[in-house]
Amino acid sequence: LIASGKSTLAKGLAQRFSLPYFNTDVVRKELAGKIPQSRQESNLNQGIYTPEFTRKTYDALLEYTRSELCGKRRSVVLDGSFHKRSERQRVVNCAEECCAALYFILCRCDDEETQRRLNVRTHDPRAVSDGTWEIYQNQKMSFEFPDEIPPSSLILFNTAGPSSELLDSLIFLLSKRSTF
Numbered sequence: 726l727i728a729s730g731k732s733t734l735a736k737g738l739a740q741r742f743s744l745p746y747f748n749t750d751v752v753r754k755e756l757a758g759k760i761p762q763s764r765q766e767s768n769l770n771q772g773i774y775t776p777e778f779t780r781k782t783y784d785a786l787l788e789y790t791r792s793e794l795c796g797k798r799r800s801v802v803l804d805g806s807f808h809k810r811s812e813r814q815r816v817v818n819c820a821e822e823c824c825a826a827l828y829f830i831l832c833r834c835d836d837e838e839t840q841r842r843l844n845v846r847t848h849d850p851r852a853v854s855d856g857t858w859e860i861y862q863n864q865k866m867s868f869e870f871p872d873e874i875p876p877s878s879l880i881l882f883n884t885a886g887p888s889s890e891l892l893d894s895l896i897f898l899l900s901k902r903s904t905f
Contacts (some may be wrong), residue, residue, distance in 0.1 A: 726806060726854035726864045728842040729832040730884030730891065735804035737892040741802070745793050749805035750853040752789070753782040761853045774855075783812060787819050794823035808868045817874075828899060829871055830880045838885055877902065 732748060739746035750763045757773045759765065765773055772778075786803065793799045807813050813829065820827035834842075840862055846852045871879055880898055884891055 726808065726833075726839070726868060727854060728839045728846065729834055730842075730888070731806075731830070731832040731853070732804050734830070734832060734882075734884070734892060734895055735802050737888065738895065739802040741892065741896065745789075745799060745801045747786050747789050747801060747803050748853065749782055749786060750855070750872045751780065752785050756775070756781060756785060762851055765855045783815065787815060790816075790819055791823065794819065806864060808864055810869050810871070810873055813871060813874065822838050828878055828880060828902065829874050830882050830895065831871060832882050832884045834884045838869070853873045 732750075735748070736746060738744070753773055754761050754763060754765070757765075757778070759773075770776065783805070786805065790801050790803060793801045803816065805814065806814075807829070817827060817831075823877075840858060843856060843858055843861065845852060867897070879897070880902075882895060882898070
């Protein structure tokens with residue numbers, strides 16, 4: 726969900742291994758002709774956050790992914806909520822199409838930490854996400870737990886703690902599962 730620490734970890738992972746990094750917030754704003762750090766004051770399901778624009782965003786994300794996975798045979802890091810089974814299945818299909826291993830990392834923290842992160846983010850001029858407490862609550866209610874993902878491909882990861890330590894812990898967990 727938003728403010729769970731997924732972007733911090735995803736960026737760190739991509740940087741550490743020099744991998745292409747695709748973030749849904751960045752892709753969404755680029756498709757809308759906006760700079761990533763621009764604040765979009767759209768309400769839930771309005772503006773660039775309608776279901777149609779979200780579909781367009783995830784379609785573009787998968788096209789970028791296919792280009793790297795199938796075309797260049799490079800691993801990628803995807804950064805998005807993927808809170809619906811149907812969205813995750815599209816990623817699974819893409820990985821299968823490109824004969825790539827796939828790992829989902831479900832980043833989690835408690836509501837208090839989420840709210841703290843959202844408050845910090847509102848004052849960060851470099852922040853890309855437009856996430857709010859209202860959006861978080863909505864996502865939390867509509868989230869479909871990824872029980873369709875095999876345990877060998879799913880990492881449940883608590884993101885409470887210093888990001889540098891978390892990244893090292895995540896890399897360790899990934900290294901135990903693959904030739905990452």
